Amino acid sequence: PAPEPCGPLPNERQIKWYNDEIIAFFHFGINTFENNVNEGDGRAGTFIFNPTALDCRQWTGTLKSAGIPAGILVAKHADGFCNWPSAYTDYCVKNSPWRNGKGNLVKEYAEACRADSIGMGLYLGPHDRHEHLSPLYTKQRYEDYYANQLTELLTDYGPVYEIWWDGAGADELTISMYTRWYNIVRRLQPECVIFGTRNSYCFADVRWVGNESGIAGNPCWSTINPESIRDENDNRITLNHGEVNGSAYIPAESDVSIRPSWFYHSYEDKDVKTVKQLWDIYCNSVGHNSVMLLNFAPDRRGLVPAQDSINAAGLRKMIDDTFGNNLLTGASVKSLHQRGKQYAPKNLIDNLSKTYYASKDSNMTDSIVFDLKSPVTFDCLMLQEVIQLGHRTTRWSVDYSVDGKKWEKIPETENLQSIGHKWIVRFDPLKAKKVRLCILDGKACPALHTFGIYKQAILP
Ligand code: IPT
The missing domain is CATH 2.60.120.260 (Galactose-binding domain-like)
Structure with missing residues (x-):
């Protein structure tokens, strides 16, 4: 008979996620159209959002050449600007000049993913500075707002691979708010992986690795005590290593950008991570029992810059050429x-x-x-x-x-x-x-x- 399982075990979503090994991030939004902004304050005018040649098939083409099977699009970052025409806000693409206000980036992205067989994930930043500016802002009102937008995104665009609950700025979001949002995710998208941090810790399928440099610890256990995720400020090292006797199976996802920043800045064109740097990251993330979440930053045209695509494809070649030949074969x-x-x-x-x-x-x-x-x-x-x-x-x-x-x-x-x-x-x-x-x-x-x-x- 097969050996008995030991300790906390992965669910189906986690097993699939592990086997995918590398997934992508796409940070693109109103920040892309400001100078040197990665965390917009929610005040930028919607009229600045205007990519000139946006083509999501070019993004998914980059992933295909790099053998990356899934990608997570920022639908709304902390600035609050929505890349889809949400029925619940004016702070979104419908008030931008892009495609005469008729554009819908989430839809175009979802269609490109479907056409290229890429898993479609979404980042819906739980912290929203634009909503916070409203004189009507209350926590209850925001809980409803987020629930409505989550429902839009998880209903209208087909299967969602992963939802990303960034912990940045999430200080006032409570377990009870996340409980409501979690129930929406599980009802609408039972197979969707949840990246959870801080107060969403009890719903996390995968945890943060504790840094943004793509380095998982040695050791790196898939198990951890979930409270270590909730209290992340005191537990960066624990997130990085996991806990050998941790009570839950919540493996580490290693988010890292192919450029210094998450969003595009032309002055970083010379700082695209080389194949050597990406190879080191792969070996220290995937090769440390984690999953590598590699960020791409489409530029103001709405395209992934060529060097970034080339280097990502170079990483794939390194992986395939190295691991394609096990020298123990035949031993x-x-x-x-x-x-x-x-x-x-x-x-x-x-x-x-x-x-x-x-x-x-x-x-x-x-x-x-x-x-x-x-x-x-x-x-x-x-x-x-x-x-x-x-x-x-x-x-x-x-x-x-x-x-x-x-x-x-x-x-x-x-x-x-x-x-x-x-x-x-x-x-x-x-x-x-x-x-x-x-x-x-x-x-x-x-x-x-x-x-x-x-x-x-x-x-x-
Ligand atoms: C950091 C969050 O605190 C953490 O919960 C996680 O979401 C992480 O980002 C993702 O990279 S904040 C960051 C500025 C270190």
Whole structure:
């Protein structure tokens, strides 16, 4: 029989989200048309919103070339300007010159996503400075306003992949407000992932990683005590690492922009993250049991600038060229505590999605030796747990042998703890005839999906 699951487990939404690995953000709105603004104060005139060549298929085309399966559009940022013609405010595209006030960015974006098979996510900033300026503002009035807009967005544009509840400025939003909004999400979009922070902590499918640089901690557990999300100011490090004995399964999403800012500024054209920088981020987010949420900033034309698209595609090539060739393929594999025929150690290198290796229930530790026919040179390794069965292994490392007799530890694998969806380690090139995966401690017998060693592709 299969191993029993261990501890808090992922739901269907989280499993799908993990397997998507990289998702995109699109920060575009009235801020794009101001100089040097990323957090508008809600006073900018609607007449400035006027992209000259907006084309959402160009955005989704960027994602396709980068192998990014989903993207989250900012429908309304903290400035309160709505990129769709909301029935509940005048502070929106209908009072802009764009498409003579007949434009609807959310609709165009949703259609582009559908045409290119990209998951369509939406950011509806819970904090709204424009509404706050109104003399009629009350918390109750705002709760209704947000509920109405959420209902518009989750009703009119098809399936929504993820909804993003930014914690920035969210100080006065209460659990009771989020409870109402949460019920709308779950009623209208049962499969929608919720990014939750602060007082939306109890509804979060995924948590903030604690920084905006795309770096998940080592270790990075998918489990955490939800109160650590609520009290994020005191718990940045905890968000970054998770908690090995946390009571809930709420994995970390690593949001990072391909440029210094979230919104477009022409003076940052020279600061687009290079493929090397994106590769480092990928290895430290996806490769640290997180998901990489990569922001694009369409410019005043309404297009993703060329360099940004090129670099994102370059990242995809690095990933595919590196991980497309597991150098352990064809090795003979032996383990100490194999569970049974169905859970054979060779499942670790079979490149199949359903099969995995598992040890006997009584064994929290194991040793799995890969014997290569001839020595290989590698500078990267990757390990995956069966996330459906929960976090199990809590300490592991990797040894290698040049002559097949004497073993040495790969120093960068000393003190590794979490595995989860994917763990990647990079190091200076090593030559080995044998490689040994050492499972040193755990809460339950190991259940491992894939293990591989690789030579990193050459950066452009
Ligand atoms: C920060 C929020 O406090 C946090 O809840 C999360 O939404 C995060 O943003 C997303 O990046 S605020 C930011 C200025 C660090």
